[in-house]
Amino acid sequence: MKIGAVVVAAGTGSRAGGEKPKQYQVIGGRPVVWWALKSFCDHPSISHIQPVIGAGQTDLFASATEGLAIEPPVIGGETRQESCRRGLEAIARHDVTHVLIHDAARPFVSADLISRVITGLQEHQSAIPGLAIADTVKKAPYGTIEQTIDRSGLWTVQTPQGFAFEAIRDAHEKARQSGQSSLTDDAAVAELAGLDVAIIPGAAENRKMTTSADLAEADRALSASFHDLPDIRTGMGIDIHPFAEGDHVMLCGVPIAHTHRLAGHSDADAALHALTDAILGAIGEGDIGMHFPPSDPQWKNAASSIFLAKAVELLSHRGGRIGNVDIAILAEAPRISPHLAAMKAKLAALLGVSEDRIAIKATTTEKLGFVGRGEGITAFATVLVRLPG
Numbered sequence: 001m002k003i004g005a006v007v008v009a010a011g012t013g014s015r016a017g018g019e020k021p022k023q024y025q026v027i028g029g030r031p032v033v034w035w036a037l038k039s040f041c042d043h044p045s046i047s048h049i050q051p052v053i054g055a056g057q058t059d060l061f062a063s064a065t066e067g068l069a070i071e072p073p074v075i076g077g078e079t080r081q082e083s084c085r086r087g088l089e090a091i092a093r094h095d096v097t098h099v100l101i102h103d104a105a106r107p108f109v110s111a112d113l114i115s116r117v118i119t120g121l122q123e124h125q126s127a128i129p130g131l132a133i134a135d136t137v138k139k140a141p142y143g144t145i146e147q148t149i150d151r152s153g154l155w156t157v158q159t160p161q162g163f164a165f166e167a168i169r170d171a172h173e174k175a176r177q178s179g180q181s182s183l184t185d186d187a188a189v190a191e192l193a194g195l196d197v198a199i200i201p202g203a204a205e206n207r208k209m210t211t212s213a214d215l216a217e218a219d220r221a222l223s224a225s226f227h228d229l230p231d232i233r234t235g236m237g238i239d240i241h242p243f244a245e246g247d248h249v250m251l252c253g254v255p256i257a258h259t260h261r262l263a264g265h266s267d268a269d270a271a272l273h274a275l276t277d278a279i280l281g282a283i284g285e286g287d288i289g290m291h292f293p294p295s296d297p298q299w300k301n302a303a304s305s306i307f308l309a310k311a312v313e314l315l316s317h318r319g320g321r322i323g324n325v326d327i328a329i330l331a332e333a334p335r336i337s338p339h340l341a342a343m344k345a346k347l348a349a350l351l352g353v354s355e356d357r358i359a360i361k362a363t364t365t366e367k368l369g370f371v372g373r374g375e376g377i378t379a380f381a382t383v384l385v386r387l388p389g
Contacts, residue, residue, distance in 0.1 A: 001118070006088060033061070098162060117129060137154065232385075237383075256334050273288055
């Protein structure tokens with residue numbers, strides 16, 4: 001079996017409120033879509049992950065998913081059904097034999113649930129997770145009960161839903177050609193095509209984010225685990241780069257127009273270098289030069305976000321999380337304050353924390369020293385991390 005995953009994140013999520021669609025709202029320091037994708041990225045049986053996003057969401061998606069090993073997103077259609085069909089067509093180039101289709105609004109999908117769906121596909125053409133209905137069910141279309149429904153054999157279903165790839169792709173095409181466009185899940189598409197669909201045990205925690213209350217509860221659940229990390233450590237980093245000929249400087253992953261650039265083997269982002277060293281120091285993992293030697297040509301002109309992602313990965317592998325970061329940038333020019341909001345947003349995505357856990361300050365040196373003479377920029381960073389005891 002060669003298994004791919006299509007993760008659908010194309011909706012507007014209007015019922016959840018907020019300025020962004022629900023899949024881009026932050027829970028536990030990360031956007032909802034990041035949590036959903038990360039589960040598939042971490043699963044050893046998934047070969048390719050194809051996201052499907054809404055029109056106009058390209059920048060939101062790129063910021064929310066930076067560093068994840070996923071395929072470039074494709075733009076979805078007007079309905080979920082059409083978005084899934086487009087995702088299937090996009091992942092077809094990887095010659096997968098089976099595919100799991102998942103809603104990005106379900107951020108709590110576990111490795112165990114993904115494995116159960118895959119196991120179901122070893123015996124069935126289609127396998128979807130579901131929960132048997134335990135409550136009494138009433139039919140009341142106008143607010144008054146018409147009848148009590150026999151709940152035996154009734155299930156609520158979840159994603160990821162698994163299918164033999166060619167079968168579900170053909171089923172989607174058949175539904176499209178027949179004029180069906182509003183089927184609410186892929187199992188319904190499979191049923192329409194006459195495919196057998198098996199139900200496997202779902203997971204109660206694999207709930208769907210629909211309302212603002214759902215997002216708030218998910219954030220509380222994810223944040224609660226933060227307080228179960230009693231080993232609190234701090235780290236400090238400092239980085240200095242001189243100016244060279246150029247037209248912009250990189251600070252906290254944001255390009256800032258200037259008469260010069262910062263000289264260095266990578267993109268010379270002094271703030272990200274300092275922060276990377278602070279995280280590495282907090283967990284006793286050396287410094288940035290040990291992991292990314294400047295003598296190695298592969299790091300020439302590299303984005304410093306790569307270095308920071310490695311430090312965050314090392315922290316995550318030890319079960320740790322960022323508590324907060326504090327960055328101070330010393331520069332006579334360019335003016336940094338107009339870019340602070342963009343810098344915080346960039347760091348929040350890279351670190352997986354909310355913006356209220358990030359502080360960035362900029363100051364001059366009153367014309368003193370090499371910074372004061374306009375010869376370069378210095379950055380300091382401190383970080384608090386929490387690890388299991």
